[in-house]
Amino acid sequence: MRTLRSLTCGRFVHGISVLFTGTLISSVCSFVTQLVLTHSLTVAEFGRIAALLAAINLVTPLASAGVNWSLLQAFGREGWGAVRWLRPSAMLVGIATCLASLIVAGYALRADIGGTGVGTLVLVTSIPILVGQVAVELASCRFQLEGRYERLATWQTTMQTGRLAAAAGVAVSEYSPAEVKLAVTGSGRAEKSQVEQAVARELALESGIPPDAADALAIALCHLQTFRLRALLAAAEMRRPAPSVRAR
Numbered sequence: 001m002r003t004l005r006s007l008t009c010g011r012f013v014h015g016i017s018v019l020f021t022g023t024l025i026s027s028v029c030s031f032v033t034q035l036v037l038t039h040s041l042t043v044a045e046f047g048r049i050a051a052l053l054a055a056i057n058l059v060t061p062l063a064s065a066g067v068n069w070s071l072l073q074a075f076g077r078e079g080w081g082a083v084r085w086l087r088p089s090a091m092l093v094g095i096a097t098c099l100a101s102l103i104v105a106g107y108a109l110r111a112d113i114g115g116t117g118v119g120t121l122v123l124v125t126s127i128p129i130l131v132g133q134v135a136v137e138l139a140s141c142r143f144q145l146e147g148r149y150e151r152l153a154t155w156q157t158t159m160q161t162g163r164l165a166a167a168a169g170v171a172v173s174e175y176s177p178a179e180v181k182l183a184v185t186g187s188g189r190a191e192k193s194q195v196e197q198a199v200a201r202e203l204a205l206e207s208g209i210p211p212d213a214a215d216a217l218a219i220a221l222c223h224l225q226t227f228r229l230r231a232l233l234a235a236a237e238m239r240r241p242a243p244s245v246r247a248r
Helices: 002-040 043-064 067-110 117-146 149-171 177-185 192-202 211-239
Strands: none
Touching: 002 043, 002 149, 043 067, 043 117, 067 117, 117 149, 177 192, 177 211, 192 211
């Protein structure tokens, strides 16, 4: 009896430790995601993304249709005989997920979230994020029933790591050759030699920079100027006074 109690206690401690680790990893990924987005986007872009993610979180319970908790109760009452409810539950979740996806897409179009390149990327990934959250909830229900805490923790961290990967994709910037030339030399039609001279002058380097190195440094300078401009615009937007409302 004592051995059985020790074994049960050990399993309980192991399960709690695994779930705590999964929760900690999810929290860290969520925090890093917010840092990446706030350092890569303007205030308006970050607000649109935050609003869309909030909308996804709101409709996720609708998409899962409460099936996860219903299945937990059904298996608690009927044991493995509740398997008969899996197929109708899957059909209900499919219908509810389609409805929730339409709601998210309608909200995104209404709020004009896809109006920018960043907004378009987020809009395209919003539906997979919604489907992924529903899948995580349903998988969590199954792993809770089976007592497979390692897989439960893994699934719980999947969505946060996916969001972090999406945020890293948002943080990647692309510039055309004309944009780089304009930022470095002031002319989008500058010659390669002019770009090399401008880079050397800006960074106080000796002449004769290798062409590949000059191109890389020019792109870095272009990104730095763009980031500074976005920061200045964001600061100006934050300092802009709110419109006054006159009482009638």
